[in-house]
Amino acid sequence: xxxxxxxxxxxxxxxxxxxxxxxxxxxxxxxxxxxxxxxxxxxxxxxxxxxxxxxxxxxxxxxxxxxxxxxxxxxxxxxxxxxxxxxxxxxxxxxxxxxxxxxxxxxxxxxxxxxxxxxxxxxxxxxxxxxxxxxxxxxxxxxxxxxxxxxxxxxxxxxxxxxxxxxxxxxxxxxxxxxxxxxxxxxxxxxxxxxxxxxxxxxxxxxxxxxxxxxxxxxxxxxxxxxxxxxxxxxxxxxxxxxxxxxxxxxxxxxxxxxxxxxxxxxxxxxxxxxxxxxxxxxxxxxxxxxxxxxxxxxxxxxxxxxxxxxxxxxxxxxxxxxxxxxxxxxxxxxxxxxxxxxxxxxxxxxxxxxxxxxxxxxxxxxxxxxxxxxxxxxxxxxxxxxxxxxxxxxxxxxxxxxxxxxxxxxxxxxxxxxxxxxxxxxx
Amino acid sequence: xxxxxxxxxxxxxxxxxxxxxxxxxxxxxxxxxxxxxxxxxxxxxxxxxxxxxxxxxxxxxxxxxxxxxxxxxxxxxxxxxxxxxxxxxxxxxxxxxxxxxxxxxxxxxxxxxxxxxxxxxxxxxxxxxxxxxxxxxxxxxxxxxxxxxxxxxxxxxxxxxxxxxxxxxxxxxxxxxxxxxxxxxxxxxxxxxxxxxxxxxxxxxxxxxxxxxxxxxxxxxxxxxxxxxxxxxxxxxxxxxxxxxxxxxxxxxxxxxxxxxxxxxxxxxxxxxxxxxxxxxxxxxxxxxxxxxxxxxxxxxxxxxxxxxxxxxxxxxxxxxxxxxxxxxxxxxxxxxxxxxxxxxxxxxxxxxxxxxxxxxxxxxxxxxxxxxxxxxxxxxxxxxxxxxxxxxxxxxxxxxxxxxxxxxxxxxxxxxxxxxxxxxxxxxxxxxxxxxxxxxxxxxxxxx
Numbered sequence: 001x002x003x004x005x006x007x008x009x010x011x012x013x014x015x016x017x018x019x020x021x022x023x024x025x026x027x028x029x030x031x032x033x034x035x036x037x038x039x040x041x042x043x044x045x046x047x048x049x050x051x052x053x054x055x056x057x058x059x060x061x062x063x064x065x066x067x068x069x070x071x072x073x074x075x076x077x078x079x080x081x082x083x084x085x086x087x088x089x090x091x092x093x094x095x096x097x098x099x100x101x102x103x104x105x106x107x108x109x110x111x112x113x114x115x116x117x118x119x120x121x122x123x124x125x126x127x128x129x130x131x132x133x134x135x136x137x138x139x140x141x142x143x144x145x146x147x148x149x150x151x152x153x154x155x156x157x158x159x160x161x162x163x164x165x166x167x168x169x170x171x172x173x174x175x176x177x178x179x180x181x182x183x184x185x186x187x188x189x190x191x192x193x194x195x196x197x198x199x200x201x202x203x204x205x206x207x208x209x210x211x212x213x214x215x216x217x218x219x220x221x222x223x224x225x226x227x228x229x230x231x232x233x234x235x236x237x238x239x240x241x242x243x244x245x246x247x248x249x250x251x252x253x254x255x256x257x258x259x260x261x262x263x264x265x266x267x268x269x270x271x272x273x274x275x276x277x278x279x280x281x282x283x284x285x286x287x288x289x290x291x292x293x294x295x296x297x298x299x300x301x302x303x304x305x306x307x308x309x310x311x312x313x314x315x316x317x318x319x320x321x322x323x324x325x326x327x328x329x330x331x332x333x334x335x336x337x338x339x340x341x342x343x344x345x346x347x348x349x350x351x352x353x354x355x356x357x358x359x360x361x362x363x364x365x366x367x368x369x370x371x372x373x374x375x376x377x378x379x380x381x382x383x384x385x386x387x388x389x390x391x392x393x394x395x396x397x398x399x400x401x402x403x404x405x406x407x408x409x410x411x412x413x414x415x416x417x418x419x420x421x422x423x424x425x426x427x428x
Numbered sequence: 429x430x431x432x433x434x435x436x437x438x439x440x441x442x443x444x445x446x447x448x449x450x451x452x453x454x455x456x457x458x459x460x461x462x463x464x465x466x467x468x469x470x471x472x473x474x475x476x477x478x479x480x481x482x483x484x485x486x487x488x489x490x491x492x493x494x495x496x497x498x499x500x501x502x503x504x505x506x507x508x509x510x511x512x513x514x515x516x517x518x519x520x521x522x523x524x525x526x527x528x529x530x531x532x533x534x535x536x537x538x539x540x541x542x543x544x545x546x547x548x549x550x551x552x553x554x555x556x557x558x559x560x561x562x563x564x565x566x567x568x569x570x571x572x573x574x575x576x577x578x579x580x581x582x583x584x585x586x587x588x589x590x591x592x593x594x595x596x597x598x599x600x601x602x603x604x605x606x607x608x609x610x611x612x613x614x615x616x617x618x619x620x621x622x623x624x625x626x627x628x629x630x631x632x633x634x635x636x637x638x639x640x641x642x643x644x645x646x647x648x649x650x651x652x653x654x655x656x657x658x659x660x661x662x663x664x665x666x667x668x669x670x671x672x673x674x675x676x677x678x679x680x681x682x683x684x685x686x687x688x689x690x691x692x693x694x695x696x697x698x699x700x701x702x703x704x705x706x707x708x709x710x711x712x713x714x715x716x717x718x719x720x721x722x723x724x725x726x727x728x729x730x731x732x733x734x735x736x737x738x739x740x741x742x743x744x745x746x747x748x749x750x751x752x753x754x755x756x757x758x759x760x761x762x763x764x765x766x767x768x769x770x771x772x773x774x775x776x777x778x779x780x781x782x783x784x785x786x787x788x789x790x791x792x793x794x795x796x797x798x799x800x801x802x803x804x805x806x807x808x809x810x811x812x813x814x815x816x817x818x819x820x821x822x823x824x825x826x827x828x829x830x831x832x833x834x835x836x837x838x839x840x841x842x843x844x845x846x847x848x849x850x851x852x853x854x855x856x857x858x859x860x861x862x863x864x865x866x867x868x869x870x871x872x873x874x875x876x877x
Binding site: 047049085093095102120185187189241242243277278320324 | 452524526600601604701703704710712805806808810811813814815873875876
């Protein structure tokens with residue numbers, strides 16, 4: 001009944017076929033490659049169009065649309081045109097599982113990808129496993145590599161948070177200081193930072209001198225600053241949500257113009273926010289983890305400019321149409337890289353239809369090196385077929401003149417850890 | 429859901445955070461603004477009571493002429509537009525931000541049209557999608573009678589508004605195009621059936637959107653009066669129409685209470701305060717599926733509390749004033765508050781999601797058309813983290829809430845009756861002040877989801 005291609009209003013997926021509408025309103029492509037008579041490859045995208053993840057969802061869709069356009073213009077995947085079917089999951093795990101069902105059964109998608117929020121991944125992956133549909137997530141959660149999921153769930157397009165956090169410790173210890181006080185929100189996201197970083201900095205001969213957990217509903221922070229030990233050399237902060245501006249403002253008021261520790265944060269706090277926003281002046285000179293530097297680094301590779309142009313992002317990481325509309329730049333490359341991983345493995349496995357899904361997952365598990373190029377603008381990656389997890393290098397940027405300037409890139413090896421699971425030994 | 433929650437806590441994997449953009453509003457001295465607004469409302473009431481000098485709130489004739497508007501054209505157009513939108517809802521994209529039905533209904537019918545109606549009077553009425561088919565069917569069936577539905581007063585619309593509010597605020601997926609289309613089609617058919625049986629005039633008391641727009645349009649400073657083939661364009665201060673309305677019936681009062689209570693809860697349910705109360709982490713909101721039960725209770729409680737607060741205010745005022753403060757007329761004041769809340773609550777949705785609607789109207793099939801002649805543009809939310817712009821947005825919300833409450837105070841003074849003891853105004857004024865504080869707090873506090 002739904003989304004037939006001949007309805008009164010062609011569905012978006014029909015429109016996307018062969019032309020990639022992009023997110024430029026009114027500019028949808030006039031380029032229509034002439035396809036052979038091949039049936040399109042249908043990729044389901046579990047999109048956070050509404051709900052708490054909507055600000056990310058908007059950019060993930062824009063990135064996926066751009067990758068789709070590029071791939072279709074270059075001949076599709078295995079000679080077949082590609083469609084993306086977007087289904088909104090409301091950033092809700094219960095709806096997430098329904099969306100997996102719908103994309104698989106109703107739309108007949110070949111596989112599903114794009115999921116960002118971990119709780120939606122946790123709610124959806126079991127259903128994908130039951131339906132035996134490849135489920136490629138972009139959530140950076142450690143849940144894939146930890147072994148909590150299943151043979152059908154993989155994360156090939158972004159490094160997980162355990163690796164991201166651990167790889168920061170050598171540079172922080174060597175350049176900012178070894179006595180660290182951590183501020184983190186008091187729930188799982190913050191606990192990952194607390195646990196992984198504490199362990200990693202100790203391995204560098206450093207020490208976390210205080211762990212200060214902030215209740216998620218807190219909107220005023222000054223009273224917590226009194227708990228910062230005087231010996232603190234580095235203040236590690238991963239506050240997120242509406243209170244971030246207040247946190248920075250009050251931290252600035254607390255230290256005034258006097259001596260202060262070095263600040264190190266995760267860009268999650270300010271993803272999609274201009275670092276030159278009035279009120280963030282106190283962050284000047286501080287450092288941030290970035291997976292993909294939003295301000296184009298001076299030494300950026302050749303693919304960087306092409307990727308930005310395709311997605312419609314300028315050299316500052318903002319929309320080409322609005323310099324204030326900063327992208328979720330540090331994360332959204334995962335939608336692009338995952339789509340290219342799909343292309344690579346569909347072609348390598350000779351995948352022809354849903355009967356080949358197992359063969360496709362086995363081809364994915366066989367991937368090891370994912371070299372740098374337009375397919376992977378964030379950087380080269382190594383894929384671990386046993387843990388279903390990709391590992392890439394991470395970046396550290398310094399706020400200079402309100403801009404994030406990349407100062408360091410880690411090696412891939414700095415983020416590696418012992419395998420927690422071998423999915424290839426599990427049955428399909 | 430409990431099993432899922434357990435799974436989440438047992439798994440080492442973390443949720444990706446940073447869903448909610450940092451809020452510029454939280455860094456503003458909003459406490460001072462709220463205090464100033466509360467004092468303004470209180471002082472307005474005080475001055476009004478002591479000086480007994482209130483704006484006359486009269487309508488002035490702007491233009492009078494023959495009523496040439498072919499009404500059936502508008503009604504037929506409304507019916508056709510709805511049919512087309514429903515078809516798009518069923519057949520179009522599943523992504524709500526790329527489906528014209530979802531976009532037009534939630535940002536057009538529910539936000540832009542009420543905003544416009546608050547300025548130009550009821551704009552739903554000329555395009556009511558039921559009138560044309562009801563009239564046609566009644567002629568075809570040769571049925572001119574009624575079945576007694578009118579005896580139910582406005583209660584059917586109260587039920588409609590209550591159900592709609594639950595669907596909007598609590599249900600799992602109000603944005604899902606096919607789900608929305610199915611619900612709209614079902615509702616349209618039920619109302620069609622009832623209106624064919626009872627007559628098209630029943631829509632004005634039985635159909636919630638028709639009732640909502642008729643009421644909300646009464647605060648408009650511009651309106652039309654149609655009589656005997658003539659149309660008069662009138663202009664006057666907001667509220668000039670309200671003071672001339674007949675006292676509200678019990679079911680009309682219930683309608684206003686449900687509308688106001690729903691708007692209050694719509695805002696409240698997103699606050700960190702509410703999330704904390706129900707044990708949800710706003711930075712990692714589980715999603716609507718986890719809070720359907722508790723938010724249903726919250727919505728019911730909001731209706732109950734709204735009704736109880738207004739009832740108590742009226743009773744106390746009447747006792748202290750030695751009479752007056754009849755509910756029927758005084759409840760009309762709350763129309764202004766409902767209108768102001770609607771603007772304040774949905775303004776940001778209008779300027780964010782409204783961009784998608786504009787895009788979809790310009791290019792309904794997403795194939796590169798430009799029906800509105802708009803140049804290509806990217807959807808852009810950059811202003812949400814721009815302090816200057818967000819302060820302007822807050823100013824709009826502030827003005828809507830404060831303006832609505834000042835109007836409500838003036839209306840209450842006018843409608844309470846004559847020759848009352850001044851003390852009688854204290855409870856209702858206190859209620860207005862509390863509503864001002866609550867409304868502005870909703871706009872100022874940390875919100876998620």
